[in-house]
Amino acid sequence: MKFRLAAALALAGLVLVACEGGNGGNQIPPPSGPLTWSIVAGASAQSEAVQALDFYPNSVTIHAGDTVTWTNFTSIPHTVSIPPAGQSPPPGRPNPAPVGGTIFDNSAYISSGFLLNGQTYAVTFSTPGTYAYYCMVHPPEMNGQIVVLPAGAPLPTTPQQYLTAALADQTLDLQAGAASIQQFPYAPGGTHLAAGISPGLPGTQPSEPTVMRFLDDTTANSNISVSVGTTVTWTNESNNVPHTVTFPVLGQAPPAGPGDLVPPSGGPAYDGTVLTNSGVMSPGQSYTLTFTKAGTYAYYCLFHDGPTGMIGTVTVH
Numbered sequence: 001m002k003f004r005l006a007a008a009l010a011l012a013g014l015v016l017v018a019c020e021g022g023n024g025g026n027q028i029p030p031p032s033g034p035l036t037w038s039i040v041a042g043a044s045a046q047s048e049a050v051q052a053l054d055f056y057p058n059s060v061t062i063h064a065g066d067t068v069t070w071t072n073f074t075s076i077p078h079t080v081s082i083p084p085a086g087q088s089p090p091p092g093r094p095n096p097a098p099v100g101g102t103i104f105d106n107s108a109y110i111s112s113g114f115l116l117n118g119q120t121y122a123v124t125f126s127t128p129g130t131y132a133y134y135c136m137v138h139p140p141e142m143n144g145q146i147v148v149l150p151a152g153a154p155l156p157t158t159p160q161q162y163l164t165a166a167l168a169d170q171t172l173d174l175q176a177g178a179a180s181i182q183q184f185p186y187a188p189g190g191t192h193l194a195a196g197i198s199p200g201l202p203g204t205q206p207s208e209p210t211v212m213r214f215l216d217d218t219t220a221n222s223n224i225s226v227s228v229g230t231t232v233t234w235t236n237e238s239n240n241v242p243h244t245v246t247f248p249v250l251g252q253a254p255p256a257g258p259g260d261l262v263p264p265s266g267g268p269a270y271d272g273t274v275l276t277n278s279g280v281m282s283p284g285q286s287y288t289l290t291f292t293k294a295g296t297y298a299y300y301c302l303f304h305d306g307p308t309g310m311i312g313t314v315t316v317h
């Protein structure tokens with residue numbers, strides 16, 4: 001039944017085209033319907049240690065009526081949040097739940113909520129215009145743009161060209177992230193560690209790549225060994241994301257994140273008996289702890305200790 005209806009509509013279309021073709025040519029234009037365009041939200045490498053905080057491709061030009069799908073293949077959440085042109089997304093904590101429907105017509109804000117682990121978000125753009133969109137989890141660096149042209153207008157780039165450029169851009173960002181580990185600014189194997197790192201280090205423009213690891217050297221080693229009484233310092237050497245340094249009571253799991261909802265706790269020393277938490281460490285901020293009792297202590301970033309694996313150990317002997 002559906003097939004017959006479709007065939008009938010197609011036939012009617014042919015008749016219409018034939019009637020409109022004033023000079024009797026028998027060329028029939030190729031069928032042109034709405035297209036679907038694919039964008040990747042974020043990318044990762046090295047067991048998610050290196051994360052690229054961007055949309056690939058970053059700017060896509062489509063026709064009104066086309067659909068864009070975003071997919072996040074990483075395990076850290078991203079959102080696709082689209083305010084009407086010229087407006088900002090709502091302030092405050094990122095909303096994990098979707099807002100609005102699947103059509104964007106420039107009249108109201110819509111958002112995917114949290115996407116992760118292969119989840120997809122599809123939006124049909126009905127109205128010509130230029131629309132900036134944002135990941136609410138990773139401001140300010142993670143944003144993109146959709147340019148919607150009237151149906152039938154020439155498009156500058158084919159889907160295949162976008163795919164090629166997107167893969168190249170993603171590769172460059174992930175390579176730059178991995179290379180930033182070489183910028184580790186302290187003596188390797190010492191008592192000053194990095195809680196995350198990114199190209200350019202703190203004080204530079206937020207970069208798109210970031211390394212979600214505790215680092216004690218230029219190999220992303222997260223496990224150190226010190227003697228009783230040693231003071232260890234961590235500095236967030238990224239320019240783009242917050243981290244925490246959190247030691248739970250020995251043998252216990254860390255508190256559930258995200259890190260900005262768990263208050264700082266504990267004192268300047270740690271012996272395994274009290275939850276000891278830096279609180280949010282913004283880019284450039286440091287945290288110092290003295291270890292007073294022998295043992296092996298696991299510690300966690302409460303933003304990134306899930307599948308991203310931002311976990312280290314301090315062995316005190």
Ligand SMILES: [Cu+2]
Nearest residue numbers: 243301303304
């Ligand atoms: Cu972290």
